[in-house]
Amino acid sequence: MKKYLPILKNSPFFTGLTDNEILSILHCVKATTVSQKRDFYIFRAGDSTEVMGLVVSGCVLVIQEDLWGHRNILSKCHTGDFFGEPYAASPGAVLNVSVVADTDCEIILLNVQRLLISCPTACEHHQKLIRNLVSVLANKILILNDKITHVGKRTTRDKLLSYLSTESIRHSSLSFDIPFDRQQLADYLCIDRAAMSTEISKLQKEGFIKTNRNHFELTVCNNSDSEIKM
Structure with a gap:
C-alpha cells in the first residue's frame, strides 16, 4: 500500500x-x-x-x-x-x-x-x-x-449550456476539458447523441463555442441579444 x-x-x-x-x-x-x-x-x-x-x-x-x-x-x-x-x-x-x-x-x-x-x-x-x-x-x-440542474432543463441546448457553464465556473476559465467523450456526455445529460451533436454544431456556427473532442472554449458576448444564457 x-x-x-x-x-x-x-x-x-x-x-x-x-x-x-x-x-x-x-x-x-x-x-x-x-x-x-x-x-x-x-x-x-x-x-x-x-x-x-x-x-x-x-x-x-x-x-x-x-x-x-x-x-x-x-x-x-x-x-x-x-x-x-x-x-x-x-x-x-x-x-x-x-x-x-x-x-x-x-x-x-x-x-x-x-x-x-x-x-x-x-x-x-x-x-x-x-x-x-x-x-x-x-x-x-x-x-x-x-x-x-442540467437534466432538469427543457431542451438539449439548455442542458448543454448549463453543463458547459458549470464546467467553466469549476475550472475558472472559458477554456477547459470535460471528462466525457461525446457518447458519455449525451448519457450524462440524458439526451440523444445525434441531437446533441446537432446542437453543438449550431452553437459553433453561432460563435458561442469552439470545441475539439473533449475541449471546449466558450464565448460570452457583450450583446445581450446574443449572449449565452448561463
Missing part, C-alpha cells in the same frame, strides 16, 4: 493524516487492491456492498442502466476519487447504480462499516476519518445536484 501514499495523501478522505496514520487506517478498514480491465463491472445494481472503492489508476463510471441497455451516467471517477460510499455506509442497502471500469484501472476497496463502529485500537485519527467521510459524502451530493 505504501506505493499509493502520494495518491492517498491528495484524497479528501485522508485529509490531515500522516503517512503512518493512513497506513494504520488502511489496515483498520481491511483495505485490498484489485485490478480491473476496461468494461468490467466492479459493482452491479441489485447487489449490496460493505466496501467503497478508491481509484488509484485509470477511471470508472457510475451508471444506471435499464433492461434495454440505455445508460445514464451519474459521474466519472478518476484517480483519487471514491465511489460506493453511501451504499457501503448503509447496511443492507441495495445498489441502484453500477460501477464499470472506463479504462483498465486499479481500485482500493475499503470496508466502511469498520469506520462506523468503535475502533478496536482506539486510534486518535479515527474521528478525523469519519469527518472526512462526511465531507466526501457531502461533495457527492453537490455533484448530483449539478446533474439534476
Whole structure:
C-alpha cells in the first residue's frame, strides 16, 4: 500500500493524516487492491456492498442502466476519487447504480462499516476519518445536484449550456476539458447523441463555442441579444 501514499495523501478522505496514520487506517478498514480491465463491472445494481472503492489508476463510471441497455451516467471517477460510499455506509442497502471500469484501472476497496463502529485500537485519527467521510459524502451530493440542474432543463441546448457553464465556473476559465467523450456526455445529460451533436454544431456556427473532442472554449458576448444564457 505504501506505493499509493502520494495518491492517498491528495484524497479528501485522508485529509490531515500522516503517512503512518493512513497506513494504520488502511489496515483498520481491511483495505485490498484489485485490478480491473476496461468494461468490467466492479459493482452491479441489485447487489449490496460493505466496501467503497478508491481509484488509484485509470477511471470508472457510475451508471444506471435499464433492461434495454440505455445508460445514464451519474459521474466519472478518476484517480483519487471514491465511489460506493453511501451504499457501503448503509447496511443492507441495495445498489441502484453500477460501477464499470472506463479504462483498465486499479481500485482500493475499503470496508466502511469498520469506520462506523468503535475502533478496536482506539486510534486518535479515527474521528478525523469519519469527518472526512462526511465531507466526501457531502461533495457527492453537490455533484448530483449539478446533474439534476442540467437534466432538469427543457431542451438539449439548455442542458448543454448549463453543463458547459458549470464546467467553466469549476475550472475558472472559458477554456477547459470535460471528462466525457461525446457518447458519455449525451448519457450524462440524458439526451440523444445525434441531437446533441446537432446542437453543438449550431452553437459553433453561432460563435458561442469552439470545441475539439473533449475541449471546449466558450464565448460570452457583450450583446445581450446574443449572449449565452448561463
